[in-house]
Amino acid sequence: MIDSQQVESGLPGIVVTGASGRMGQMLIRLLLESDQARLVGALERPGHDWVGRDIGEAMGGAAVGVTVSDDAVTEIARAQAVIDFTSPAATVAFAELTAQARAVHVIGTTGLEESDLAHLKAAARHAPIIRAGNMSLGVNLLLGLTRKVAAALGEDWDIEVVEAHHRHKVDAPSGTALMLGEAAAEGRGARLADLRVPAREGITGVRETGSIGFSAIRGGDVVGEHDVIFAGAGERIVLRHLATDRALFARGAIRAALWGQDKGPGEYDMADVLGLG
Ligand SMILES: NC(=O)C1=CN([C@@H]2O[C@H](COP(=O)(O)OP(=O)(O)OC[C@H]3O[C@@H](n4cnc5c(N)ncnc54)[C@H](O)[C@@H]3O)[C@@H](O)[C@H]2O)C=CC1
Numbered sequence: 334m335i336d337s338q339q340v341e342s343g344l345p346g347i348v349v350t351g352a353s354g355r356m357g358q359m360l361i362r363l364l365l366e367s368d369q370a371r372l373v374g375a376l377e378r379p380g381h382d383w384v385g386r387d388i389g390e391a392m393g394g395a396a397v398g399v400t401v402s403d404d405a406v407t408e409i410a411r412a413q414a415v416i417d418f419t420s421p422a423a424t425v426a427f428a429e430l431t432a433q434a435r436a437v438h439v440i441g442t443t444g445l446e447e448s449d450l451a452h453l454k455a456a457a458r459h460a461p462i463i464r465a466g467n468m469s470l471g472v473n474l475l476l477g478l479t480r481k482v483a484a485a486l487g488e489d490w491d492i493e494v495v496e497a498h499h500r501h502k503v504d505a506p507s508g509t510a511l512m513l514g515e516a517a518a519e520g521r522g523a524r525l526a527d528l529r530v531p532a533r534e535g536i537t538g539v540r541e542t543g544s545i546g547f548s549a550i551r552g553g554d555v556v557g558e559h560d561v562i563f564a565g566a567g568e569r570i571v572l573r574h575l576a577t578d579r580a581l582f583a584r585g586a587i588r589a590a591l592w593g594q595d596k597g598p599g600e601y602d603m604a605d606v607l608g609l610g
């Protein structure tokens with residue numbers, strides 16, 4: 334049950350979108366135990382069978398006093414932060430409402446297109462948006478390492494990014510893989526868009542020098558695994574991150590929501606939150 338001390342404490346109130354999802358449920362569990370933030374709303378898509386139910390009961394436990402809603406306008410209006418791991422279309426819609434509420438929008442959703450990013454940029458003129466394809470400390474450190482190794486090695490070292498995720502993941506390459514590819518491209522003083530080679534099949538021809546390739550594995554319940562491979566003549570360097578628990582991402586997102594409370598409008602990422610910038 335929502336603790337009355339939590340309510341009176343003035344802790345930042347957080348609305349979780351995609352409440353029934355893998356990340357949504359993890360976030361709700363952590364927020365209900367938190368002494369730094371409190372859950373004030375749980376959103377699901379219209380028509381979802383959890384709408385109208387207590388979120389604690391819907392998750393198979395005791396009632397917690399927060400009813401799952403599909404009314405984003407009302408829920409977001411009372412939030413100090415919205416933590417959002419849903420779909421690109423939903424995230425774009427939430428960005429506008431969260432900006433109107435002048436609340437912090439923490440976005441973990443991946444698979445966003447350039448047009449979606451343009452909407453987020455517009456929303457960030459009114460309130461802080463903190464967005465990252467991966468909220469873990471490990472991956473955000475790995476970005477810096479990838480940049481450095483790519484800068485240190487010449488184009489005769491081929492760069493490949495390989496990722497593995499659970500069978501339910503809908504986007505590929507993963508958001509993390511794209512961030513790692515972007516970091517590698519930056520290390521080489523280039524843009525990923527100019528070097529990116531998606532999954533290969535058939536008679537592809539020989540590898541283009543300087544390109545950055547991507548491969549995606551989908552299966553079972555893999556939480557998230559990423560390798561950046563630097564393949565040279567007679568040797569290989571592999572930078573690897575293995576996530577074994579989604580709580581990792583949820584903790585990072587809550588940390589971002591708290592960090593954002595005294596920030597002005599603008600676009601931020603986890604390097605800002607973690608002080609890695
Ligand atoms: N940045 C990071 O660290 C991480 C990012 N992700 C990303 O987060 C997203 C969600 O991942 P999962 O939780 O595994 O997916 P999921 O499919 O389990 O959950 C998504 C939830 O969003 C809900 N939803 C969709 N449209 C909605 C709307 N309009 N209003 C409210 N709810 C809506 C769905 O009904 C579903 O419950 C994906 O893009 C994934 O790649 C996942 C884990 C970590």
Ligand SMILES: O=C(O)C1=N[C@H](C(=O)O)C[C@H](O)C1
Nearest residue numbers: 443466467502507508509557
């Ligand atoms: O969908 C997931 O599960 C994950 N998505 C993120 C991504 O696309 O990189 C982060 C993490 O790997 C889990």
